[in-house]
Amino acid sequence: MGKLAGIVLCLAGVLVIAFYAGPSVRPLADHPFFPTHGGSKPHIGSGVWIRGTFLPVLASGTLCLWIVLQVPLLKEYPNKLVATAMQCLFGAIQSFVVAVVVERDFSKWKLGLDIGLLAVLYSAFFATGALMYLMAWCAEMEGPVFLVMWTPLSLVITLFCSFFFLGEAIYLGSILGGILLVGGLYSVLWSKSKEKENKTTPATSTVHAKHEEELTSQVV
Known part of the structure; x- marks a missing residue:
């Protein structure tokens, strides 16, 4: 029920987040760490807002499906480094x-010695290669549910960073949606920890009972 x-x-x-924007909340810092100089920001229509939310949800859904399928794959082929390389x-x-x-x-594919090249290198080595290897390791250690439930938290982290570091205004709907996402994450992880405790407690009591029977038989 908790899950x-x-x-x-x-x-x-x-x-x-997708269907309710609400009033905007201005950033607390007047001078953010990485201010943007793009001039006036265009108005975001409701269709663009919904489409922009639907695409990350679709990406997260397909990623979660791959994580679930990755567990039986690693059982058959436990080499995580080669599996990650083939995936990339x-x-x-x-x-x-x-x-x-x-x-x-x-002509838009050209890369120069600027922040664009740094973004491509970061996405290739860290946001793709290292991330996929760590995800495979975490799925093997804790199971796919533990890893999948952390995926929506990336949206909350993105809102937080854009608010404090870029000085962008966020909307009330994003804040409320982020609170619900964090609450859902905590509920699933709490339920998973309780489930693990319930599985280990009977096994521990059985071991103690067998140990007591062996001691009793030795005494007799």
Whole structure:
């Protein structure tokens, strides 16, 4: 019941972020760490808002499905480094095909010695390679549920960083949705810890009972 309540809270948080914007909340800092100089910000329509929320939800859903399928894969092929390398290779091929279809102006593919090149290198080595290896390791150690439930928290971290470091205004719906996501995460993890305690307690009591029987038989 706790896991089910946590999943419902997470789903409610995503729906609140997607369909309710509410009033904007201005950043607390007048001079953020990384101020943007893009001029006036365009108005975001409701269609763009919903589509922009739907795409990360779809990405998170497919990622969670892969994490669940990764557990039986690692049991059959326990080499996490090779599995991660193959995953990155085929992901790069698929992304290249999609990029060619979407953006056919190859002049926009050029990289210079600027922040764009640094973003590409960071995404390749840390946000993809290292992240996928750590996710495989965590899924093998704690199971897919533990790892999957942390995925929606990335949206909350993104809101937090954009608010404090970039000086962007966030909306009340994003704050409420983030609170629901954190509450759902805590509910699932708390239920999982209780489930682990309930599984280990009978086994421990059985071991103690066998030990007492052996001592009694020795005394007799």
